[in-house]
Amino acid sequence: MAQQPEAGRRAPLNKERVLRAGVALADDSGIESLSMRRLAQELGVVPMALYKHVPNKEQLLDGMADTVVAQIDLSASGSDWKDVVRRRVLSARRVLLRHRWASQVIESRTGPTPAVLEYLDSMIGTFRDGGFSVDLTHHAMHAMGSRLLGFSQELFDDSGSAGPNGGAEALAAMAAKYPRIAELAAGAAHDTASAVGRSCDDQFEFEFALDLLLDGLEKLHQRGWTSTGSGSGA
């Protein structure tokens, strides 16, 4: 984790080593503990030395995000655009799950990094090669949104939110206040026969939403939908 903290004869620093150490530090200790000073220390180097390879912290984060996005496997190909999109997105998701801090950092970038541009370009190409018009492709990309990159904001996480102050009674109070949420959290399965116990499978939810979007796009495409005339759907 700490790379050769002995003085002298450290490997010469370069941008790639700085970025890789940043990724490793964020992976291990969380993005909130990534500071220029801490990263320098991790590399056995004086803080100022980093500024030789990276202009400032913001561009360090750009580079780290790029490093992660570049890991997405874009090699999927074939005649079925839906399958190709699906495989790339699921590859993106696997990458982003390995670097939990990355979605937050990607979102906070002001502009897209080169790897993001490359990813978007290849994804647009898949829709176009599948016969989508430029117009529909444009809307499709927006519809996919952050799901394209393998993440989507989860607004709540339905694992037990029992804090330190009281478990059962706090949960009961919440159930009384927000009965619909409690109903969902209670199992999401007491009106189906067999799915009891599966409280929330993130992967399933992700693919459910992904397929909902892909199926909807497929229907629009088959129907020859364009943004002029048909309004907004149905």
Next chain:
Amino acid sequence: MAQQPEAGRRAPLNKERVLRAGVALADDSGIESLSMRRLAQELGVVPMALYKHVPNKEQLLDGMADTVVAQIDLSASGSDWKDVVRRRVLSARRVLLRHRWASQVIESRTGPTPAVLEYLDSMIGTFRDGGFSVDLTHHAMHAMGSRLLGFSQELFDDSGSAGPNGGAEALAAMAAKYPRIAELAAGAAHDTASAVGRSCDDQFEFEFALDLLLDGLEKLHQRGWTSTGSGSGA
């Protein structure tokens, strides 16, 4: 903007005034310039005074997010679940557009605030009242994702990204490198007759994706879809 900077006789501080000042400061100067010290100064108060009303900065942000989410109009009702969901989500979007910092802050919260819980609860109720099973409602909420709260990560913004160093030639270089993106950015309309010039209408894109999801959910609902058996769609 600066509230009574004259010394003496300032209105007594309370939590609500602190939160409102925080929201105003973030609206005016951006979330990155919201610091405890700066906020205190804005209120004509010593930094330590804030800690009487808010335990720390993180909970200040919780409170600010809550203040914003509480502004969403939940009064929409009727027998058409889709219309009700749509109206609430578009109200959420209007609120979030008034407070550009809010989506980022909401995402960065570790747990949902009371106003978010109330919003989610009422939205779940709308699906349930529309006849959705608990199971399908659960997946529907995940599928809507952050779009429920009126925002969705836009991974790129297709307005001209010509930086200070070179306009046209930089753009041409980008077009050569990412031809599919350039094609989309170039107008998104040269294969339709009349929509020339509308480069990207955020509101349209938002509603397009929203309706794609709502239409897909409607079809699943009509079909009596459940998560057991039918796999993941179509």
Next chain:
DNA sequence: ACCTGAACACCGTTCAAGT
């Protein structure tokens, strides 16, 4: 010419000293 320690202008938060 290169490198780097000290310094600058900030942070969020603690704590002891003052009233």
Next chain:
DNA sequence: ACCTGAACACCGTTCAAGT
């Protein structure tokens, strides 16, 4: 008992002094 200035342990980044 209450309030608050100074202090602590940090930041990112600049810059001048040292080699």
